[in-house]
Amino acid sequence: MPENPLLPMAGQIERIITETPDVKTFHVTFTGGKPFVPRPGQLAMVSLPAVGEGMFSISSQGEQHLEFSIKKAGMLTAALHEAETGQMVGVRGPYGNGFPLDLCRGKDLLFIGGGIGLAPLRSMIVYCLAHRSDFGHIQIIYGARSPADLVFKEEIFDRWPHEPDTEVNITVDVGDDNWQGHVGFVPAYLEELNPDPAGKVTVTCGPPIMIKFVLQALDKMRYAPENIVTTLEMRMKCGIGKCGRCNIGSSYVCLDGPVFTLAQLQNLPDEY
Amino acid sequence: MNPITEEMQQIASELLTAQEVKCVLGWEKGTLWYQSAPAFIFSPDEASRLVWDEFCLPNLSSYLLDDRYSQDRVAIFVKGCDSRGIVRLLSDQQLSRQRVYLIGVPCPGMKDPAAALGQKPGDTSDLPVASKCRHCTHRNPVLYDRLLGQPVPEVEPSGERFAHVDEIEKMGIEDRYAFWEKQFARCIRCFACRNVCPACNCTYCCFDLDEPRWLDKEVAPSQNAFYALTRAFHVAGRCVECGECERVCPMGIPIMALNRKIIKDINELFGDYEAGLETSEQPPLGRYNPDDPDNFA
Amino acid sequence: MYVLDKSQLPSFLEAMAAGRTVFVPAEAGGMTRFVPWQAGIQLYWEENPVISPKELFFPQTQVLYGYRTLGQQLEILSRDEGNSPRVIFGLRPCDAAATGIMDDVFLTKGYEDSLYRSRRQNTLLVVLACRRPGPACFCTSFGLDPTRADNADLMLYDLGAEWGLEAVSPAGQDLLAKPAGPVERQAAAPEFAGDFPLEIKVDHLPSGLRPMFRHQVWDIMYQKCLGCGTCTYLCPVCHCFDIQSHNRGVQGYRYRCWDSCMFSDYTLMAGGANPRPTKKERVRNRFLHKLQFMPERYGKFGCVGCGRCVLKCPVNLDITQVANRLAEVVANA
Known part of the structure; x- marks a missing residue:
C-alpha cells in the first residue's frame, strides 16, 4: 500500500474500445507493470486531475493492464470519452470488498446484468471462466435498452456461449430491424427462463429499477437472500471509508461494499 | 401568559381544526431560555407550543421555499421584517398569495440573544436590542391577512442605519480591502446566510453546482470573498434588511454592512427605495429608465 | 502536582514553543479558535473556542498532491506534509475525546490517513480540566469526565492564582522538565461544581x-x-x-x-x-x-x-x- 492512500499513480490509456454510443472500455497500463492486482468486483478511482476523479469498477484486467468500462454521465466521464490513446490518467485503488468468491466456489452461478451493469459482473465472469473447474454451471442473463446498447458484444455473442457449461441469454428492451433475439425487460426474461434456485448463487448488477424488479422476481422464484449478491452505487470521494458520504447506515459502500448480499442489505437502512 | 402568545395559540388551533391550513409556522421556546426557535405546527393540540417573546428573531419566510411547488396552504406568523420577506417571495414569483395565510405581529424589536448567553433567565429589560433590529424601518407587518394586537409606532429612520457603512467608506482603499479580507477570512462557507435569506430564492444555487464548479470549495480568502460579494450583488435592490444573514452567521461576519452599502448606493443613484414593501414592486435594478444615471466613475 | 503562577504562563509557553508550535485558545480575526502561541497573545479561557481544534489535524482545506498536465502527459507531485512537533495547550476534555474519535476514523478500519497521521502523531495534548459546565454542555451524557481526558499528555488545572499541571504520559512529563518550568508541590485538583444544563439519555442507543x-x-x-x-x-x-x-x-x-x-x-x-x-x-x-x-x-x-x-x-x-x-x-x- 502506498504511503498516502489518496495519492494516485499515473497510468496511460493504451487502448480504447467503443462498446456502445455512450460506453467505452479503457485499457490502462503503468510504467513498471500493474500497481495492484484487483479481485473481481473491486473498484478504483480514475482521475483526470484537472477535471475530476470518479470511482469505477474494474471490469477486467490483463497481465499488464487494468480495464475500465465507463458510461458517459458527467464531466469526468465526458472528458474520458474524448480522450485518445496515450492519454495519461491517475489511478488509485483497489477499493471495496469484491465479489464473495468463497460463497460462489463450487456453486452454480447465475449472473443477471443490465446495461453498463455488466461491467462489474464481467470481472467475475472472466475470473470464473479462467478458473472454470472451481464453479458449476454458469448462466448469464443480460439485457440493454437496444441492441446498440449491449456492451462487450464480442464476449457475450462469440466467446462466452462457447465456454464449457455456460449459457448466455440476451434480451433488449426494444429491438431493431436486424435484431433476431429476445425482446423484453430483464426481470421478465428472468421469470420466463425460470432458472432453478437449487445450489445457485445469483450475482446481479444494473440500473436500480432493474435490480428492484430482479430482486422481486428472485424472491418469487424462492431464491434465498443469502445467495443473492448485488453491487451498490453511491457518490464517493475518498474510497477508504473516511470521507463519509457513501454510508448506508454504518456501512461504507466504498470499503464494506460495493458488493452486498441481499441478506446483508435487508439489515441496512434502505437508503440507496 | 403573554396575550399575543395566547392569541397565537388560539388562531393556530382554529385554523388547523377548520383544516384551513395544513401547517402553522411560528416560534416555540428552544433549548436555552433566550432561544425561540422556528416551530411547525401540524395539529391543534400542538398549538400550545407557540410563543411570542423578545427572542422570536428567526424570519420564517424562507421555509416557504422548501415546498415551493406544494399546493398545501400554510399559515405563517410575520413580524415587519418577515412580512417583507414574504413580499420578496411573492414579487419574485416564488410563492402564490393564495397558499399563505399571513398573521401579522407588530414587533417592538427583539432582544440580543448573544447578550443573554450564560445569564440566568429573568428580566430581559436590560438586554440590548438585537443587532438585526437596531435599524428597523418597518416594525409593523406590511402585508397580512390578520393582525395580532395593536400596531407599534414606527421609529423614524436615522442616520444610524448607514453609520457602519459610512465608517467603512471613510477608510482608505487599502484599509477597506484589509477590513473585508479579515472578515471573509473567517467565513467557513456554511451557507447559512444564503439558506435563510428570502431573497436567495433560486431553485438551484450556482454555488451548489458541482459541474461546472463556479465557486471552488477551497476555503480561501479569495473564494470566500467571491461568494460573499456575488451573493451581495445577487440580492442587490432586493434585500429586505431582515438581517437574518448576519444573525445566523456563526462567524459573526458583518454581512449587513455589505448589503446596506448597496442599499445606500441605490438610494443615492435611483432615489430612496425600500425593497419588500409591495408585491407589484419593480426593483430599481430590475427596470430601466432612459434617465437612469450612467456615470461610470 | 506541578504548579505555575499564572503570571509565569507566557514564559512557560515560550519555553515550550522552542522547537515546536504551541496552539492556544485565543481570539483571532474576530473569532475564537486555537492559534499558534506568540508573545503578547490574549488567551481565551471562558468557554470552548467556537472553532474546535479538529482543524489542526484536519484543516478545512488541505492539499493532497499537485499535478502537471501537458498534452496527454500527467505528472503527480506528492507533497510531503511536514510533521513538526506540536502541542495543543488548553483544549477541554470534550475536544480531547473528539480527537480520540477522529483518531479512530482516520487511523483505523483498514486504511491509515497519512495526512491526518503526520499532524496527529507529533502533537501533544495539554487538556484543561473544566471547573463548571458551560451553558450548553452535556459531555457527561456520553460518559465523559469533564475533569479528565484519557488521551491527554498533560492535565491542566485552574487553581485560581496558579495553574496546576499533572503529567499523564511520559511525553507530558518531558514538557514539565523545562527551565522556567512549574515546580512540584502538594496541591489538589479543583472541584467540579455545577449541574449540567443539558442531557441526552443514551440507554436506548444505538x-x-x-x-x-x-x-x-x-x-x-x-x-x-x-x-x-x-x-x-x-x-x-x-x-x-x-x-x-x-x-x-x-x-x-x-x-x-x-x-x-x-x-x-x-x-x-x-x-x-x-x-x-x-x-x-x-x-x-x-x-x-x-x-x-x-x-x-x-x-x-x-x-x-x-x-x-x-x-x-x-x-x-x-x-x-x-x-x-x-x-x-x-x-x-
Whole structure:
C-alpha cells in the first residue's frame, strides 16, 4: 500500500474500445507493470486531475493492464470519452470488498446484468471462466435498452456461449430491424427462463429499477437472500471509508461494499 | 401568559381544526431560555407550543421555499421584517398569495440573544436590542391577512442605519480591502446566510453546482470573498434588511454592512427605495429608465 | 502536582514553543479558535473556542498532491506534509475525546490517513480540566469526565492564582522538565461544581434506533433545518470531506476540504440520482450517524456534548432535543 492512500499513480490509456454510443472500455497500463492486482468486483478511482476523479469498477484486467468500462454521465466521464490513446490518467485503488468468491466456489452461478451493469459482473465472469473447474454451471442473463446498447458484444455473442457449461441469454428492451433475439425487460426474461434456485448463487448488477424488479422476481422464484449478491452505487470521494458520504447506515459502500448480499442489505437502512 | 402568545395559540388551533391550513409556522421556546426557535405546527393540540417573546428573531419566510411547488396552504406568523420577506417571495414569483395565510405581529424589536448567553433567565429589560433590529424601518407587518394586537409606532429612520457603512467608506482603499479580507477570512462557507435569506430564492444555487464548479470549495480568502460579494450583488435592490444573514452567521461576519452599502448606493443613484414593501414592486435594478444615471466613475 | 503562577504562563509557553508550535485558545480575526502561541497573545479561557481544534489535524482545506498536465502527459507531485512537533495547550476534555474519535476514523478500519497521521502523531495534548459546565454542555451524557481526558499528555488545572499541571504520559512529563518550568508541590485538583444544563439519555442507543429509520418522527424533526453547514463545521467530531481540484492551466493541485452531509450536492451522483434528496434524509443521516452509525462502527458516539451546535445552530435544531425525542419514540415503540 502506498504511503498516502489518496495519492494516485499515473497510468496511460493504451487502448480504447467503443462498446456502445455512450460506453467505452479503457485499457490502462503503468510504467513498471500493474500497481495492484484487483479481485473481481473491486473498484478504483480514475482521475483526470484537472477535471475530476470518479470511482469505477474494474471490469477486467490483463497481465499488464487494468480495464475500465465507463458510461458517459458527467464531466469526468465526458472528458474520458474524448480522450485518445496515450492519454495519461491517475489511478488509485483497489477499493471495496469484491465479489464473495468463497460463497460462489463450487456453486452454480447465475449472473443477471443490465446495461453498463455488466461491467462489474464481467470481472467475475472472466475470473470464473479462467478458473472454470472451481464453479458449476454458469448462466448469464443480460439485457440493454437496444441492441446498440449491449456492451462487450464480442464476449457475450462469440466467446462466452462457447465456454464449457455456460449459457448466455440476451434480451433488449426494444429491438431493431436486424435484431433476431429476445425482446423484453430483464426481470421478465428472468421469470420466463425460470432458472432453478437449487445450489445457485445469483450475482446481479444494473440500473436500480432493474435490480428492484430482479430482486422481486428472485424472491418469487424462492431464491434465498443469502445467495443473492448485488453491487451498490453511491457518490464517493475518498474510497477508504473516511470521507463519509457513501454510508448506508454504518456501512461504507466504498470499503464494506460495493458488493452486498441481499441478506446483508435487508439489515441496512434502505437508503440507496 | 403573554396575550399575543395566547392569541397565537388560539388562531393556530382554529385554523388547523377548520383544516384551513395544513401547517402553522411560528416560534416555540428552544433549548436555552433566550432561544425561540422556528416551530411547525401540524395539529391543534400542538398549538400550545407557540410563543411570542423578545427572542422570536428567526424570519420564517424562507421555509416557504422548501415546498415551493406544494399546493398545501400554510399559515405563517410575520413580524415587519418577515412580512417583507414574504413580499420578496411573492414579487419574485416564488410563492402564490393564495397558499399563505399571513398573521401579522407588530414587533417592538427583539432582544440580543448573544447578550443573554450564560445569564440566568429573568428580566430581559436590560438586554440590548438585537443587532438585526437596531435599524428597523418597518416594525409593523406590511402585508397580512390578520393582525395580532395593536400596531407599534414606527421609529423614524436615522442616520444610524448607514453609520457602519459610512465608517467603512471613510477608510482608505487599502484599509477597506484589509477590513473585508479579515472578515471573509473567517467565513467557513456554511451557507447559512444564503439558506435563510428570502431573497436567495433560486431553485438551484450556482454555488451548489458541482459541474461546472463556479465557486471552488477551497476555503480561501479569495473564494470566500467571491461568494460573499456575488451573493451581495445577487440580492442587490432586493434585500429586505431582515438581517437574518448576519444573525445566523456563526462567524459573526458583518454581512449587513455589505448589503446596506448597496442599499445606500441605490438610494443615492435611483432615489430612496425600500425593497419588500409591495408585491407589484419593480426593483430599481430590475427596470430601466432612459434617465437612469450612467456615470461610470 | 506541578504548579505555575499564572503570571509565569507566557514564559512557560515560550519555553515550550522552542522547537515546536504551541496552539492556544485565543481570539483571532474576530473569532475564537486555537492559534499558534506568540508573545503578547490574549488567551481565551471562558468557554470552548467556537472553532474546535479538529482543524489542526484536519484543516478545512488541505492539499493532497499537485499535478502537471501537458498534452496527454500527467505528472503527480506528492507533497510531503511536514510533521513538526506540536502541542495543543488548553483544549477541554470534550475536544480531547473528539480527537480520540477522529483518531479512530482516520487511523483505523483498514486504511491509515497519512495526512491526518503526520499532524496527529507529533502533537501533544495539554487538556484543561473544566471547573463548571458551560451553558450548553452535556459531555457527561456520553460518559465523559469533564475533569479528565484519557488521551491527554498533560492535565491542566485552574487553581485560581496558579495553574496546576499533572503529567499523564511520559511525553507530558518531558514538557514539565523545562527551565522556567512549574515546580512540584502538594496541591489538589479543583472541584467540579455545577449541574449540567443539558442531557441526552443514551440507554436506548444505538440499538433502539435500528427499527426507527422509517419512523414518522423524522417527517417532523427536520422541518426547521436550514440545510446549512454550521453544526457540521463547528462539530469537533464531524469529519466528512470532499476532494476537489484547483486547476490553473497546465498545473494545479487536488485538495480535500470539509464537506457537510447537510448540503444538497453531498450525495448527488453524476447521473442525477440522489439517495438523500431532501432535508429529511440529510437530517436523519446526521443524527443517526452520531447516535447509531458511529457507535455501531467505532463503539463510540459521534458526539462529545461540547454544545457548539446547540449554541450556534441558527434555528436551535438541538441534538439533545432530537435524541431525547427519539428516546421517547423508542420507549413507546
